[in-house]
Amino acid sequence: MLELESVQLQKAPSGLEREFQTLFTTDALEFLSELISTFQAEVDRVLNLRILRKVQLDLTAELPGFLQETANIRDDSTWRVNPVPQRLNCRHVDIGDLSPCDTQRFIKGLKSAAQGLQIDFDDGNCPTYRNQIQGIYNVYMAVHNQIQDAPVISQAPVLMLRPRAWNMVEHNMMVNGREVPGPLFDFGLLMFHNAQLLLQNQSGPFFYLSKVESYIEARMWSHIFFWTEKKLGLPEGCIKATVLIECVLASFEMEEILFELKEHSAGLNCGIWDYSASFVNKFGHRADFLLPDRSKYVDMEKQFLHSYMDLLVQTCHRRGALATGGMAALLLPRDKESDLCKLKLLEIQAGVDGFMVYDMDLIEPMQELFKFHSQGLNQLHKLRNDVIVTPEDLLIMPAGGVTLYGLRYNIAVGILFIEAWLSGRGHFFYLGKVEDSATAEISRSQVWQWIRHQVRLEDNGIVVTRDLVRGLAHNLIEDLLEAIHCKSHRDKQRLLTALSMFLEIVQKNNFPEFITTYLNLDHTFLSSQSQYEEEQLNGPPKSRL
Structure with missing residues (x-):
């Protein structure tokens, strides 16, 4: 100091x-x-x-x-x-x-x-x-x-x-x-x-x-x-x-x-x-x-x-x-x-x-x-x-509903953004696009809002609930592991941590104003950063080699 x-x-x-x-x-x-x-x-x-x-x-x-x-x-x-x-x-x-x-x-x-x-x-x-x-x-x-x-x-x-x-x-x-x-x-x-x-x-x-x-x-x-x-x-x-x-x-x-x-x-x-x-x-x-x-x-x-x-x-x-x-x-x-x-x-x-x-x-x-x-x-x-x-004109919402594809996409972007932050990166690539906090904000915002208002999917009429979101998130794990080019047990654990944090933020009763504020003040993120930076310099703990 x-x-x-x-x-x-x-x-x-x-x-x-x-x-x-x-x-x-x-x-x-x-x-x-x-x-x-x-x-x-x-x-x-x-x-x-x-x-x-x-x-x-x-x-x-x-x-x-x-x-x-x-x-x-x-x-x-x-x-x-x-x-x-x-x-x-x-x-x-x-x-x-x-x-x-x-x-x-x-x-x-x-x-x-x-x-x-x-x-x-x-x-x-x-x-x-x-x-x-x-x-x-x-x-x-x-x-x-x-x-x-x-x-x-x-x-x-x-x-x-x-x-x-x-x-x-x-x-x-x-x-x-x-x-x-x-x-x-x-x-x-x-x-x-x-x-x-x-x-x-x-x-x-x-x-x-x-x-x-x-x-x-x-x-x-x-x-x-x-x-x-x-x-x-x-x-x-x-x-x-x-x-x-x-x-x-x-x-x-x-x-x-x-x-x-x-x-x-x-x-x-x-x-x-x-x-x-x-x-x-x-x-x-x-x-x-x-x-x-x-x-x-x-x-x-x-x-x-x-x-x-x-x-x-x-x-x-x-x-x-x-x-x-x-x-x-x-x-x-x-x-x-x-x-x-x-x-x-x-x-x-x-x-x-x-x-x-x-x-x-x-x-x-x-x-x-x-x-x-x-x-x-x-x-x-x-x-x-x-x-x-x-x-x-500025306040009228567009017509339309919610698709299963759109819900899955928003969940994936939200989780991958948190995983990127836990890795010390501010943006990542997914399905041919660069994603950052702006797309993470709209993604997690929509999932939170769709749960709050219990919207129905256009595809099959199923209501968007926390259980549905949780199930879809866990079903996406294999695809997301491939997206981050998972190479180690540490990578998988970081992704699972990101998944848990994403589910927490989209289920909160009161809407967190900014995802970056939530991450920047969250103990999980701060402690993960200390560990991540140490591993970048000194390599992973010997117990994980």
């Missing part, structure tokens, strides 16, 4: 002493301490307001709508966000879910032709201490042009740094006797070590902001940005951030979110699965918000999602901000490229200025799609004046 006045920091994980000493200098710790001390009370207030809003929704059964108290912001047609730097004007294709602790993939991304890299400490990353230190260090090395055979930072795709969301804490650092907010830990270290060089190279600092639920939270990020710029001697407004609209409540406050961040805005982003899961999060106990089988009935052509994307594009372009779409999670066989092009063409036609892919082989085909079906570096000229979106 290292101490610096009010700061306590766990020692370096074995094998990462050099990285630890590079990042956690005395000056860096002092900066982190002051950043966290300055904003801890505001973070607490924001999280308490989230709880209050949820309680109000539950007690009153009210529905969200466009806010009366901020109508003046929406009605004022004169304001715009500040222009973005030149390197952000074209955002056609970013690489998504790029966990920076995966050094090989990170370097491959730096060498790619993508416009940007989503350096993901959130959805696609498992935030072990080792992963956070390695990931932040890899960013440091890239920005300081110390990665052999990688392009200099001014020639590489721009780094869109995505710190953890506000529901996550960093267990390995304490300030004033409290574990620190995960996003401040990530943001503070990334800014302290890299901001000046990124700015000098016209390459940042640029960020993605995850799981923002209200304009109040956007205002807090604005306060953090202004404070950090002043503290580090940076020009005011040089930090630029894209806000991911991943919560249904935030979809009613998009103009206000842009207004609060107008000096720092790089636009808004829409994605399908976290956003869909937020309906269960906020309204899942209500029968009229039953979300049907996502594998069959939920896509961006459905009214509630299409309205959300149209409104996001209209809002952004009205205010001079970029609007970006979600991630293509497919890992191609090439014969599926045409299907993906059709889906992404819908987003381009709606007016998005870019989107993300996971498979780097998709970068150039998707860039060509943009060149052929849009004009110029972006689509800011597409104002979408034809769009009229009502609260009802």
Whole structure:
């Protein structure tokens, strides 16, 4: 344990002493301490307001709508966000879910032709201490042009740094006797070590902001940005951030979110699965918000999602901000490229200025799609004046039921995600797609909701119960062992632990707000991580050899 006045920091994980000493200098710790001390009370207030809003929704059964108290912001047609730097004007294709602790993939991304890299400490990353230190260090090395055979930072795709969301804490650092907010830990270290060089190279600092639920939270990020710029001697407004609209409540406050961040805005982003899961999060106990089988009935052509994307594009372009779409999670066989092009063409036609892919082989085909079906570096000229979106449009659930295939698929994704976290990985591959916390959220949310509302399967009329889910989960074990390439008794035991944890979370009386919060605070996960990291360095216990 290292101490610096009010700061306590766990020692370096074995094998990462050099990285630890590079990042956690005395000056860096002092900066982190002051950043966290300055904003801890505001973070607490924001999280308490989230709880209050949820309680109000539950007690009153009210529905969200466009806010009366901020109508003046929406009605004022004169304001715009500040222009973005030149390197952000074209955002056609970013690489998504790029966990920076995966050094090989990170370097491959730096060498790619993508416009940007989503350096993901959130959805696609498992935030072990080792992963956070390695990931932040890899960013440091890239920005300081110390990665052999990688392009200099001014020639590489721009780094869109995505710190953890506000529901996550960093267990390995304490300030004033409290574990620190995960996003401040990530943001503070990334800014302290890299901001000046990124700015000098016209390459940042640029960020993605995850799981923002209200304009109040956007205002807090604005306060953090202004404070950090002043503290580090940076020009005011040089930090630029894209806000991911991943919560249904935030979809009613998009103009206000842009207004609060107008000096720092790089636009808004829409994605399908976290956003869909937020309906269960906020309204899942209500029968009229039953979300049907996502594998069959939920896509961006459905009214509630299409309205959300149209409104996001209209809002952004009205205010001079970029609007970006979600991630293509497919890992191609090439014969599926045409299907993906059709889906992404819908987003381009709606007016998005870019989107993300996971498979780097998709970068150039998707860039060509943009060149052929849009004009110029972006689509800011597409104002979408034809769009009229009502609260009802944003809240209407698609028709459809539940299939046995969809139930089995959701169970598999939920279990495999927990198994991945127990292994220190933030994403995994299943049936030709990359899966991460976003797809895990919608998967476990739907299983919880279908049990709660005792829905019947379309296939045979059987009611979805905890016993049915438990039986299907156990019947999937052999398939899941093959999916994780099970090689040892330890692998099988970890999968069985994940199965037990999945069944626990989908049977809880009260819906756990985020699966990542549940995992990050759960003793099973934390103890498993300690054992896993020890085995990675020293090998498994001799009794298991």
